[in-house]
Amino acid sequence: MSAHKEIHKTDWNDIHIAYQVAMRGTLTAAAEALGVHHSTVLRRVNLLEQRLGTKLFHRHARGYVPTEAGLLLTQAAENTQNNFDRLLGQLQSTDSQLTGTLVITSVNSLSDYLIPLLAEFCQLYPQIKLEYAAESRVLKLEHGEAHVGIRPGKKPSNPDYVVQHLAKLAVSLYGNAQYVARNGLMQGLEDHQQHRFISTIAPFTMVTYMRWMNETLSAEQIAMRVSDFTAFMPAIRAGFGIAPLNCWQARGDNSLRPLLNPPAEWQYDLWLTTHGDMHRATKVQAFTQFLKKRFAEDEAVLLGKP
Structure with a gap:
């Protein structure tokens, strides 16, 4: 042969x-x-x-x-x-039915906000089964790892993605009520010397407010370090000190107090991404339209406005 x-x-x-x-x-x-x-x-x-x-x-x-x-x-x-x-x-993407599985990817720090919205969506479209992948690794939409991405920070640059601006989110420094009663408020970011802070083990220098903490605070001001942002809330409640939180995280929690108005330079963008091949699929469109509407309704909360 x-x-x-x-x-x-x-x-x-x-x-x-x-x-x-x-x-x-x-x-x-x-x-x-x-x-x-x-x-x-x-x-x-x-x-x-x-x-x-x-x-x-x-x-x-x-x-x-x-x-x-x-x-x-x-x-x-x-x-x-x-x-x-x-x-x-x-x-x-040829699927025109509001059925099947829809995989959503985002980051852990947004889970408390997103999961109730996912529950609302499932009530509207009970035949669509959701999978929610919250992790720091950016899942590849082009490889089918997820259908919709919700990502904070810099605008995604993949030319095959359809990228939409979803929202601006505000961040401020929060402490528990007892801490604020003892140590007072801050007049601005420069007024930090009398305060104890909760930070992270890794520097997370790509995040504006973490870069401020790394560059501004002395080692003596850091009362505790945690692995990621999801641990800030319980550490604040426990009284270790103050830490940055998304303003929506503190809504409805009477144990927390903001120490200053949300700094404008700490605002960050949230992006909604889909792959071009999946963007017009019926279930993807149903979800992205729902999400944009709900984020628009919550704009004041996300920006920390009264």
């Missing part, structure tokens, strides 16, 4: 297995990702090399390193996977 015919008999599963080996560096890691035994991975890679008549990997004690041919195959396999993911997104 000619080499040309032999190549055409190549199983695309073998190429996917070789791609996993190249991406993960060892047979064991590739086998775990694929859910097969490492001997299966070894056998399929060897068979693929025999069929192609070329070595795809340099074998080392520490793992498998792609040869030049292996790099070419890896790039082609990655392009194929991306095209397949895009096709799935396009197929999903």
Whole structure:
């Protein structure tokens, strides 16, 4: 049989297995990702090399390193996977029914605000099942990891995304009632010397108010450090000191007191993102229109206005 015919008999599963080996560096890691035994991975890679008549990997004690041919195959396999993911997104966007699963991604610090809105949406559209992925990692809409993203900060720049401005959110410094009674209010951000603060272990320098804390406060003023912003509220209530909160977080909580008006420079933007292939899907449109309406109704609360 000619080499040309032999190549055409190549199983695309073998190429996917070789791609996993190249991406993960060892047979064991590739086998775990694929859910097969490492001997299966070894056998399929060897068979693929025999069929192609070329070595795809340099074998080392520490793992498998792609040869030049292996790099070419890896790039082609990655392009194929991306095209397949895009096709799935396009197929999903043809759904014109208000049914099925809708995956929403955002960050943990917005969960208390968003989850009640998700419950409202489910009452309006009971046939749509929601999945809410709250994490710092930005899920890739183009790979179908989520259908709608709600992200704070800088405007997303992916050219394949439809990006809409959802809201501006205000932040201020809050303490519990007892703390404020003992230590008083602040006339402005410069009036901080007499106060104790709650900060984070990691610096979070991309966040304006965290950058202010890192650059302005002395080490002696930090009474406690926590892993992320979700721990600010319980630490404030416990009396450790003051910390920045979204103004909506403090609404209706009589135990909290703002120490100053929300600084204009601490406001940040919230962005609503969808992938271009999914943007016009009926369930996506239903959700994004609902969300924009509810955020517009809550504008005063989000900006910390009376």
